Amino acid sequence: MEGMARSSDKNITRVLFCGPHFPASHNYTKEYLQNYPSIQVDVVPISDVPDVIANYHLCVVKTMRLDSNCISRANQMKLIMQFGVGLEGVDINAATRCGIKVARIPGDVTGNAASCAELTIYLMLGLLRKQNEMRMAIEQKKLGVPTGETLLGKTVFILGFGNIGVELAKRLRPFGVKIIATKRSWASHSQVSCQSSGWHCKQVISIFNEKGLFFYKH
Template identity: 55%
Template sequence: MTMSGAASCDVSRTTTMTSASGRTMHPAAIHAPPLVPVSAQVRFSNMADSIQNGSGDITRFIYKDMFFTYPINLYELNILLKILVDEVGLEEVPDVIQNYHLCIVKNRLIDSDIIAKASQMKVIMQYGVGIEGVDVNAATEHKIKVARINGSTTGNAVSCAEMAIYLTLGILRKQKMMDTAVKRKDLGSPVGDTIFGKRVLILGFGAIGVEIAKRIRPFGVKILATKRNWSAETLPCDIDELVDKKGGPEDMYEFTGEADIVITCLLLSNETVGIVDHKFLSTMKKGSYLVNIARGHILDYDAVFDHLKSGHLGGLGIDVAWTEPYDPEDPILKFSNVIITPHTAGVTEYSFRAAAKVCTNSSKCP
């Protein structure tokens, strides 16, 4: 293995997280095995003396893998002509990470143990929005900056919003039952429902929540939304015409009781782990629908299972799960009113191309 250029590695989660109820979550339940090939997980940029890139603190890098098609590679190569790519396996990470200055992370954990070995690291950049996989406190202690890519700048928020609506329509129209009907050569069944006239609660009205509201509003729905801070400077647009009723975390249970559909867009944190629990689901209308495009552990597994089994929950659409890749034999998937997609809400050509450009431009030497 050479030590010039950029490197990739696969790092498994080893930390725990506490739920909203104080329950400690098992590490395996917080983070999953890779969702994409190892070569796409984590990249490190090396300040090798052999790289003739001036006196900048951070070397430039390129990606070479299946997700970055020819135009993106060409774009990057025109800027970053002298950087090679190294692929580093999990077992090699402790031996090489000290040689690198820039870490680009996708869907993998960078914990305190890894950070402690990264003696020359300058920046850890999350290749996406959520940074729960990076130990920010440890990075700060080691004077390493942590950055993420704003979803509104790359199309990630738009892509996730489209997936939320896709899942919503899927459970309303009973997609899994329709698949069964086709296999049985049945016509005219099942009888689904329309989104028209429904009251939709968007739990977490950030960039993704706003994009959902923009796209779901024309279906003829009423929109309720919760957000910690509704000040104008925290919103990307004027939301007066998007939201019919807005509130804070303290209004959550009131809003769930009014909604026909709940879409969760919350960041995963100590405050939000397991927030959709028995109390939350019991407050929802009987027969209402739940969609989760945030993180799997926003939902309490046992509570969701119980409310599906009792029939109180009318349908569940999830792009994220409690463990990933999700066990296809999991009991929750046996319900005919459950749809799951493999954590692909933000996985689109458009968003990946834009994110690649952000990473490239952010990593260029001055």
């Protein structure tokens, strides 16, 4: 456990990072704040968070579930920050009852959505081209196997047409695929939103609000 906060510390804003995963998050934060002695940044194992959360003012949640029991112990907490877009890991109602603000990191302004979309393209191509089998074939000095497939002509279903979904669809267009996307709800101006994201009227076949489906054909 790194630099556990002491309840006797005064005039120090204490920041808690829950767990060791995604180390760049706390490493960059520590580096940025190293010249601010009034701010202390600690990385605590997930299993220890409930026991120490009362000593912190700001909590950065990564992969753990911050439930009502844990939040009720955070009597000094001012802000819970989700490291990412989804807030499934935070009991927002419990935080609200305790007067704690909850925030997240939006994907559309941080580059995260674009990064996830690019990674998805990479994984799709690797799957179609049978990347693992290809690596083994090369190691065995075999040429022409395995036989891969192309994205061209495929139908791609995007489950959740949010920031990542839109960025993925943009990058899929040059591959000549048909895209089917769905989301929990479509705003009445869905077609306008699609157009502002780079879609054109002739490319939008139809939007079914009652089914939450969006169809795009290259």
